[in-house]
Amino acid sequence: MLKLKGFLISCLLLAASINQVVAQLRLPNFFSNHMVLQRETAINFWGWGNAGNQVEITADWFKDTVRTKVDPNGKWITTLPAGKAGGPHRINIYMAGQKITLDDVLLGDVFICSGQSNMEWGGNQNLKEIMDELPTANNPNIRLLQVSKVGAKTPQEQLANAWSTLSAETLKPFSAIGYFIAKEINKDQQVPIGVINASWGGTPAEVWTPEYLILNDPLLLSYAQKQGFAEYRPYENGTLYNSMIAPLKGYNLTAAYWYQGESNVGTYPGYDKLMKTMINSWRSAWNHDFPFYFVQIAPFAYNNQVPLAAFLREQQVKTALELPKTGMVVITDLVDNIKDIHPTLKKEVARRLAELTLVDVYKKPIQDYKSPVYKSQQIKGNSIEISFHYLDGQLTAKGDITDLQIAGADQVFHPAKGTIKGNKLIIQSNEVKSPVAARFGFTEIAMPNLFNSRGLPVSPFRTDNW
Structure with a gap:
């Protein structure tokens, strides 16, 4: 009896201790x-x-x-x-x-970076631009929060991670793009910058989107079901939103940055809707329509029979044009090897993302701070005149304009020549007397040479919907 009483008392004390913890x-x-x-x-x-x-x-x-x-x-x-x-x-x-x-x-400005490997990569992948930074990585006004790569079936409230000061040790595994954004904005604005890196290589956008939004949309669900199993990354809807984004909801942000899309090339027709759904879900979770900036996927030799990557870039342009408070940077000129899906030039990608923020958020007056994107065409005799969004100054080209095609009613495209007329692009070919449509850089690997006056590349486009 005494032993039983002692056991019960021990249990009560243990329970009280557990409750206290x-x-x-x-x-x-x-x-x-x-x-x-x-x-x-x-x-x-x-x-x-x-x-x-x-x-x-x-x-x-x-x-x-x-x-x-x-x-x-x-x-x-x-x-x-x-x-x-x-x-x-x-x-x-x-x-x-x-x-x-x-x-x-510190009180300052906070940014979140997300996406797949081109956002994730840094010193752990021996990116030279980051390796060169490590010896001097000691700015006390830049802070890093590296989110652990882990998935979850349901939305979580906790992360395993805490903030760290900037050092060679903390920077090496961090996002190169995230760090260079922070460095650029801190230098320009002279305020503390906090950067959160929540990214995972190879992941489709569906895993960063709340599951119920995909399950309740037949179009999104049909494409999500084509995302197959892979040992190196999650593929189930909402998995990383639950574990790497949801715990942070409410943590005040200035803006978000996104570099993803390579893993959705095969399901490109639903990408614009998927991105709008994902972005709006994040904004809703935060109850804040924060700016959302993203990178158009780079040229890469996917070797598809039809240019699926070009179609996905077109979807990205659609999102940037239609969803308020978004911006897209074009990087067709920043690829060192079209057979490597990971371009090594991250610093300039970050500078372009930061510049979008400096203009939109900090109201810095910079003309033509966005890459021109296709607006409309006007057929004039045997030529097509192209107009662009986001273009106040003139177009420029480094030599003869490359990667141009033009077609008539037969829908057969022929190589074409381009001339610049101020902020217009004139396209024509001797092979096509009555043109109907034109294309520029509309392949998976094109790295064309047409820019605005500040050196930002014109986004690839097509004027047809064939």
Whole structure:
């Protein structure tokens, strides 16, 4: 009897101990030392604790203590007052005699980078541009949050990861594009920059999109079902949204960057709708229509019988033109080897993405900061005159314009010549007396030589829908 009583007491003590651990004051791991919080806006801040308890938060950039209450489910959420760029700051969080202190916190601008391998790659893949940065990677106003590559069947609330300061050790495995964006914006704006890298090589866009949005859309579902099993990456709808994006929802952002599409080339007809669905779902989760910038996929020898990659680039243009607060950079001129799906020139890709942000977000006055994209055609006798979106200045070419084709009503394309007339492109061929349609760089591997006056390449296009 005494043994039984002792056993029961031990069980009760153990249960009490477990409850105390489970109910203790906690934060998401990404609310950590060295983090960057979004400046000049009310800051979303949350965690967990004992239901019904009061949580108090103090920091040196606001005077009054912030108070909130843990809800019946053991979660608390509040907002911290806005503050100006700078730091470092200290945040103290109190609940029922417990205390968490976060040190070396900066207020600045926060960006998230996502997609597949061209966004993921950096020093771990021996990219020279990053390897050259490592010896001097010590800017205290750039902070990194590397999200672990793990999937989940349902939306998660926690990551395994915390923020880190910039060093050779933390930069080496980080996204090269993400780092160079941060470096460019920090240099120009002189504010702290936090970059989150949540990317995974080879992944289709479906895994970054909430599953229910795909399951409830017959078109998206039909293409998602064509994404097959692979040992090196997830393929099930929503898997990485659940584990690598959803935990961060609400963490105040300035903008998002995306480099993906190579794994959706085979299902290109649904890509524009998929991207709009994914982007809108992220914005909805954050309750914030933050700018979303992406990279048009690069030339690569996919060796498809028809130019599927060109069709996907066309879908990307459609998204950029139709979805508000988006922007696309074209990189047909930044490929060193069309047989390598991973172009090594990431720094210039990042500079172009950063420049979109500098104009749209920071209102820096730069003319022709976007690559020209096809707007319309006008048939004039034996030639076709092409007009472009995003083109105020003149077109330029490095030599004779390459990768041009023109066709008549027979839909047979012939090599064509192009001439520049200010901000118009004139296309013609002696083989086609009555032209109907034209194409420019509309292959999987084209690296054409037509640019705006600032050196940004014109996006490949076709004027037909054959």
